Amino acid sequence: MTRTDAAVASTGRARRPAGPTGLDGTTVFTVYLFALLLIPSNQTITAMGSLGVPGMLIGIAAFAWWAWEQVNRWEAMPGGVSPVRRAAIVFLVVLLIVYAHSALLPLPDDERSVADSGLLRAIGMCGVILALNDGLTSTERWRVLLRRLTIAGALIGVLAIAQALSRQLIVDAFSLPGLAPNETSPVDFQVRSGRVRPVATATNPIELGSVLAMLLPLTVTLAFRAERTSTRVWSWIGVGLMGLASLLSISRTALICAAVGIIPLLFNFPARLRRWLIAVGVVGLLAVSFAMPGLAGTLRGMFTGAADDPSVASRVNSYAIASAFFSENPILGRGFGTFLPKYWILDNLYLQFTLETGLLGLAALLLLIGAALLCAWKARRLFVRSVDRDCAAALLGGAAAGAVSLLFFDAFSFPQSAGIFCVMVGLCGAACRLARADVAHDAMVLPDVDR
Numbered sequence: 001m002t003r004t005d006a007a008v009a010s011t012g013r014a015r016r017p018a019g020p021t022g023l024d025g026t027t028v029f030t031v032y033l034f035a036l037l038l039i040p041s042n043q044t045i046t047a048m049g050s051l052g053v054p055g056m057l058i059g060i061a062a063f064a065w066w067a068w069e070q071v072n073r074w075e076a077m078p079g080g081v082s083p084v085r086r087a088a089i090v091f092l093v094v095l096l097i098v099y100a101h102s103a104l105l106p107l108p109d110d111e112r113s114v115a116d117s118g119l120l121r122a123i124g125m126c127g128v129i130l131a132l133n134d135g136l137t138s139t140e141r142w143r144v145l146l147r148r149l150t151i152a153g154a155l156i157g158v159l160a161i162a163q164a165l166s167r168q169l170i171v172d173a174f175s176l177p178g179l180a181p182n183e184t185s186p187v188d189f190q191v192r193s194g195r196v197r198p199v200a201t202a203t204n205p206i207e208l209g210s211v212l213a214m215l216l217p218l219t220v221t222l223a224f225r226a227e228r229t230s231t232r233v234w235s236w237i238g239v240g241l242m243g244l245a246s247l248l249s250i251s252r253t254a255l256i257c258a259a260v261g262i263i264p265l266l267f268n269f270p271a272r273l274r275r276w277l278i279a280v281g282v283v284g285l286l287a288v289s290f291a292m293p294g295l296a297g298t299l300r301g302m303f304t305g306a307a308d309d310p311s312v313a314s315r316v317n318s319y320a321i322a323s324a325f326f327s328e329n330p331i332l333g334r335g336f337g338t339f340l341p342k343y344w345i346l347d348n349l350y351l352q353f354t355l356e357t358g359l360l361g362l363a364a365l366l367l368l369i370g371a372a373l374l375c376a377w378k379a380r381r382l383f384v385r386s387v388d389r390d391c392a393a394a395l396l397g398g399a400a401a402g403a404v405s406l407l408f409f410d411a412f413s414f415p416q417s418a419g420i421f422c423v424m425v426g427l428c429g430a431a432c433r434l435a436r437a438d439v440a441h442d443a444m445v446l447p448d449v450d451r
Contacts, residue, residue, distance in 0.1 A: 025135025026145045028065070029423070032058045032128070036419045037152045037211070040171045040201045043179040051117055054179075055419050056124045063127025066134060077134060079437030084429025085133050087364075087371035092126040094364040095119065095336055098357045102335030111338040118337030118356075121412070125422045129368075132426025139388060139434045142427070146391055149423070150222055150238055153215035156200040157241035160208060163198035164248045171201055192250045200245070207414045209254025210405035212246045214420050217261040217397035224273055225387045243284055253408040261401035268380070268393035318346045325355045333358035337413070349406035372399045372425040375432035382435035392431045399424045 036055035045052030099119045107115065136142045163170055172181075190197045190205055197205035219242055223235035246254040262281075266274050321344050328334070333356045339346070346352045354362045376396035383389045402411075402421040411417040 024137060024141065025131060026137075026141040026148075028062065028135065029128075029132060029145060030148050032062070032419075033149060033152045033423070036416055037156050038201060039176065039179070040181075041203045041207075041415045042182045043176065044182045045178060046180045051120060052179075053415050055415050056121060059124030059127045059419070059422075060120065061127070062131035062135075063123050066127060066131040069134070077433070079433035079435070079440070082133055082375055082429040082433045083371040084368070084375050084425060084432070085130060087368040088126050088129045088133070088425075088429075091364045091368045092122060094360055095122040095357065098332050098336060098361055101329075101332040102338065105329070105334060107335065107338060111335065111340065114337045114340065115335035118335065121418070122336055125412070125418060128419065128422040129426040129429070132423065133429035133433065136430045136434065139383075139438055142430055142434055143388070143391070146218060146427070147222060150215060150219040150235070153212065153219060154238035154241050156202075156208070157212065157238070157245040160198040160200040160245035160248060161241065163200065164196055167196050169199075195248075195250060197250050198245065198248055202416050203414050205249040205251050206253050206409045207411070207417045209246055209249040209251035210257055210402070210409070210411060210417045211420050212242050212249070213254055213257035213261055213401045213405065214398040214424055216242055216246070216258050217265055217401070218391065218394040220262070220265060220277065221390045221394040224269070224276070225390055239280075240284065253405055256408075257401040257405045260404045261397035264393045264397040264400065265390075268390060318344050318348070318351070322346060322351055322355060329358060331358045331360055333361055336361070345410075347409050349409065349411050352410050353412070368425060369399070369403045372428040373403075376428040379428070379431035379435040382432075382439055384438065388431075388435070392428075392435070395424060395428050395431055399428050 032055065035058060039054055041053070043054075045054075045057075096119070099115060102115045136145065159170065190199075198208065199205055200208050202208040202211065216239070219235065219239050223232060223239050226232035226235050243258075246258055262277070265277060269277060325334070325339065325343070333354070336353075336356050339352050339355045346355075350362065350365075353365055357364075373396060376392050376399060379392035380389050380396065383392060402417075402424050405411055405417065405421075409417075411421060
């Protein structure tokens with residue numbers, strides 16, 4: 001066996017988890033992904049109201065699991081501590097400081113209640129990031145979770161297409177034991193230019209579009225890199241389903257973020273694959289235009305008619321009221337989640353997060369995003385196998401798409417967009433840690449191989 005062959009073979013070698021519980025992060029987060037994406041977002045545990053969203057509860061449980069593992073860990077984390085882990089802890093500490101500060105402010109009762117639930121949402125989000133970053137035990141199990149993530153994305157793509165064609169919500173015909181619709185967050189269709197905008201299991205078409213945009217780069221990468229013919233066929237079917245669902249959502253957010261997510265793939269793929277990727281995109285758009293007359297014009301009108309779009313005007317008109325709120329508490333804000341729709345719908349998470357958590361909170365969020373992008377970039381350089389390098393580049397694209405989506409709506413107020421954003425960040429951190437662990441493992445194994 002040559003040195004290179006040994007390096008490639010060793011990258012998929014499983015390692016036992018360092019903590020005493022023996023829980024596998026891949027299994028835990030498979031449950032999380034399917035609970036997040038396949039259970040309608042407005043379905044909650046009745047007794048808990050808006051706090052009973054299954055995905056958020058699993059996130060809080062993941063944080064408890066992660067904390068328990070850290071207390072009981074008896075050996076160093078393989079690959080060391082990633083920048084994402086440090087940034088997530090800083091993010092959570094800052095939000096705790098913001099929460100303590102908000103407790104001293106004379107907030108109305110409705111804002112006080114939202115500040116309490118906002119802290120729990122923050123713990124759940126950080127739980128997803130930290131448990132993913134530290135809970136995946138090997139590069140092989142990391143790949144398994146990536147494949148399952150694309151399967152979940154393809155399934156919601158199927159549902160979105162079925163909704164658009166049947167003009168029926170479909171998910172309202174099913175109910176799960178113990179769950180009931182949250183009446184304060186109803187899910188229904190929206191219509192643009194006479195076309196139904198599907199939501200799948202999300203809250204609205206914008207959330208659906210942002211989720212698909214974050215998942216699409218990874219799905220495309222795995223389709224190109226599939227080794228078996230059957231796997232390749234199913235992977236390309238998934239790409240088609242998710243791409244069509246993104247177009248049918250008739251969302252500027254979906255199209256812009258999908259384009260942002262694909263850019264790292266264009267720089268990462270060799271010239272031959274870049275040409276194939278561009279060709280697939282062009283052929284797909286032409287096929288959709290012929291199969292669904294008028295859709296292309298509707299999509300084009302979203303951009304050419306943006307100046308007359310009420311949603312764009314609302315975003316522009318929000319700056320004056322945002323400035324007034326910001327001047328009251330510029331450093332620590334007024335509390336995560338406390339800028340309620342009764343004041344204004346900002347449709348810009350960065351702006352809203354600044355009003356709620358101040359400049360300190362915005363800096364912590366940007367640090368978290370920067371750490372995720374840095375980790376994916378480092379993993380792209382460190383991984384030995386080309387498929388792992390390509391997956392790291394896809395995660396870079398997915399995290400970038402998620403970061404851009406925050407410009408267009410309050411993503412953290414919606415379970416699926418917030419959850420998948422955190423999944424992308426956590427997977428970027430895990431990629432960096434696992435890549436470094438594989439390099440360290442190879443350094444110990446290869447001298448013995450040569451002998």
